[in-house]
Amino acid sequence: MSAEFVLETKDLTVGYDGTALxxxxxxxxxxxKIVTLIGPNGAGxxxxxxxxxxxxxxxxxxxxxxxxxxxxxxxxDVSLELSVMLTERLRTELLTCADVVETGRYPYTGRxxxxxxxxxxxxxxxxxxxxxxxxxxxxxxQLSDGQRQRIMLARAICQEPRTIMLDEPTNYLDIHYQIELxxxxxxxxxxxxxxxxxxxxxLPLARKVSDHIICVKGDSIVAQGPPEExxxxxxxxxxxxxxxxxxxxxxxxxxxxPLPS
Amino acid sequence: xxxxxxxxxxxxxxxxxxxxxxxxxxxxxxxxxxxxANLCIGSLTVPLQDLGAILTGHDTESTYYQVIWNIxxxxxxxxxLLGGALALAGFLxxxxxxxxxAGPYILGISSGAKxxxxxxMIVVVGNAGVMTSGMLILAAFVGSMIAMIFVLLVSRRINxxxxxxxxxxxxxYICSAATDFLITFASDANIVNLKNWSLGSFSGINWSDIxxxxxxxxxxxxxxxxxxxxxxxxxxxxxxxxxxGVNIRLFRIALILLSSLLAACVTAFAGPISFVGIAxxxxxxxxxxxxKPLVVVPAAxxxxxxxxxxxxxxxxxxxxxxxxxxxxxxxxxxxxxxxAILLHRQKxxxx
Numbered sequence: 001m002s003a004e005f006v007l008e009t010k011d012l013t014v015g016y017d018g019t020a021l022x023x024x025x026x027x028x029x030x031x032x033k034i035v036t037l038i039g040p041n042g043a044g045x046x047x048x049x050x051x052x053x054x055x056x057x058x059x060x061x062x063x064x065x066x067x068x069x070x071x072x073x074x075x076x077d078v079s080l081e082l083s084v085m086l087t088e089r090l091r092t093e094l095l096t097c098a099d100v101v102e103t104g105r106y107p108y109t110g111r112x113x114x115x116x117x118x119x120x121x122x123x124x125x126x127x128x129x130x131x132x133x134x135x136x137x138x139x140x141x142q143l144s145d146g147q148r149q150r151i152m153l154a155r156a157i158c159q160e161p162r163t164i165m166l167d168e169p170t171n172y173l174d175i176h177y178q179i180e181l182x183x184x185x186x187x188x189x190x191x192x193x194x195x196x197x198x199x200x201x202x203l204p205l206a207r208k209v210s211d212h213i214i215c216v217k218g219d220s221i222v223a224q225g226p227p228e229e230x231x232x233x234x235x236x237x238x239x240x241x242x243x244x245x246x247x248x249x250x251x252x253x254x255x256x257x258p259l260p261s
Numbered sequence: 262x263x264x265x266x267x268x269x270x271x272x273x274x275x276x277x278x279x280x281x282x283x284x285x286x287x288x289x290x291x292x293x294x295x296x297x298a299n300l301c302i303g304s305l306t307v308p309l310q311d312l313g314a315i316l317t318g319h320d321t322e323s324t325y326y327q328v329i330w331n332i333x334x335x336x337x338x339x340x341x342l343l344g345g346a347l348a349l350a351g352f353l354x355x356x357x358x359x360x361x362x363a364g365p366y367i368l369g370i371s372s373g374a375k376x377x378x379x380x381x382m383i384v385v386v387g388n389a390g391v392m393t394s395g396m397l398i399l400a401a402f403v404g405s406m407i408a409m410i411f412v413l414l415v416s417r418r419i420n421x422x423x424x425x426x427x428x429x430x431x432x433x434y435i436c437s438a439a440t441d442f443l444i445t446f447a448s449d450a451n452i453v454n455l456k457n458w459s460l461g462s463f464s465g466i467n468w469s470d471i472x473x474x475x476x477x478x479x480x481x482x483x484x485x486x487x488x489x490x491x492x493x494x495x496x497x498x499x500x501x502x503x504x505x506g507v508n509i510r511l512f513r514i515a516l517i518l519l520s521s522l523l524a525a526c527v528t529a530f531a532g533p534i535s536f537v538g539i540a541x542x543x544x545x546x547x548x549x550x551x552x553k554p555l556v557v558v559p560a561a562x563x564x565x566x567x568x569x570x571x572x573x574x575x576x577x578x579x580x581x582x583x584x585x586x587x588x589x590x591x592x593x594x595x596x597x598x599x600x601a602i603l604l605h606r607q608k609x610x611x612x
Binding site: 053074075078082084086088091092093096103104107111113114159 | 361508546547551
């Protein structure tokens with residue numbers, strides 16, 4: 001891999017129907033590193049991710065995957081660079097979990113999409129990594145939201161891209177599975193050198209797992225840097241409009257207003 | 262080989278493969294049974310033991326031979342091919358709109374085709390011309406594309422499954438009403454046929470129609486089969502499909518063109534036929550216990566053919582010598598399936 005970054009944006013402007021929502025988005029994801037977007041609800045974290053993935057038309061600027069401009073890549077090229085795990089609920093009909101994960105091998109199979117033995121091995125590896133191998137024969141619709149989320153992660157992993165994008169991956173997960181999911185991501189990043197870009201709500205988790213944090217608020221990126229620089233009261237209070245002293249970004253401790261007596 | 266078995270086992274492929282094989286064997290048997298029944302049963306009953314000789318070209322002088330070769334065999338082939346085409350058109354539309362009760366009839370696409378074909382027949386036949394099969398298919402294709410464009414425009418503006426269906430049904434009504442006007446005012450004797458056709462019927466199909474019909478239906482069905490892979494990706498939604506490398510624009514255009522062409526071909530020769538496009542793919546998926554297009558596409562094609570052979574047999578034999586319109590029969594067997602789908606979905610939502 002010659003390029004320094006598996007994913008990079010330069011002065012990217014995102015928005016809907018050509019109207020700019022967030023300007024000057026500069027993100028750099030290195031192989032083997034985790035970059036996390038944090039910020040209040042509706043700040044546009046999803047909009048940034050969807051624009052990078054090409055699901056939304058960008059308003060301006062540029063996106064590079066392994067150093068190559070997005071526009072120059074075919075849909076197939078992109079699928080080898082970037083796989084996604086979205087936050088929208090998926091409805092399937094009569095598909096087993098293995099069927100859903102297998103779709104991750106799409107870029108590697110022939111015209112009819114029949115999986116080879118090697119493809120099946122990869123599916124198995126991915127499902128075992130996320131601890132869902134036991135669910136393989138179950139109907140996808142019969143699973144809990146948390147289980148489905150893990151199936152979709154296995155799907156994204158077995159696509160074997162250079163970068164994995166996750167939009168709110170911990171939605172629907174209880175704390176046990178949130179921690180497990182982030183452990184899987186860390187394992188993935190360290191063993192396979194995959195780059196990860198994701199959005200997260202849980203600040204303590206973001207602080208633990210990320211190599212780099214990007215704060216999104218209003219019409220711009222208000223701050224970015226390593227977690228130890230971002231998770232200071234000054235930055236976090238500003239980002240989430242908190243009263244000073246009500247939240248400790250390092251311990252995750254919160255202070256509520258005293259009740260009127 | 263051992264490794265293969267091991268992997269198959271791990272994925273539950275052994276069980277699944279057995280089930281799929283079983284379904285295809287069942288479909289093949291049904292196809293033969295209904296084909297033979299369609300050839301033998303009718304106002305003139307052809308004895309089963311004579312059938313072999315007739316089909317292999319012996320015994321050419323008998324009345325049986327004339328009935329089989331001139332009437333029943335072309336009708337059988339048409340019902341089989343067009344039934345398969347309808348089922349595939351339905352499956353494509355269900356995939357496209359992500360709506361289990363989408364189909365060419367319910368979305369008004371068959372009626373659009375009907376309107377333009379009727380218009381063209383009246384113009385051409387009124388000027389003492391002759392409609393060729395090619396002209397029929399072309400007119401039907403234009404009509405189905407016009408209706409399809411309307412449905413697409415509606416689906417862009419509203420994002421509700423049931424409203425899409427309502428809009429389709431309305432388009433269907435408008436087109437059918439317009440066709441009725443045309444038929445009423447066109448009192449030419451040549452147009453008497455139009456009335457039967459506009460209700461849906463496999464009668465009167467002859468060998469000259471079969472050639473082009475076979476080419477168009479088999480070519481489009483082959484193309485649909487080759488789309489199995491992107492259709493499988495599209496089942497997870499447009500965004501996932503895109504991230505797997507599907508060229509969404511091209512894929513959508515292909516789905517629209519193929520479903521319109523298949524529906525048009527059916528309407529051109531047999532008029533609008535209801536419910537096959539919804540009921541058959543649904544039943545086939547239940548039997549296969551999967552919705553993977555790679556197996557659903559061929560099974561739906563066979564299933565659609567069988568369903569139409571069965572319905573045509575009933576349409577022409579139950580009230581013989583009077584023939585019931587094919588659409589009436591397919592509705593009786595198809596509509597309950599649609600109701601079952603709706604009830605099933607409702608139950609799932611409540612859970």
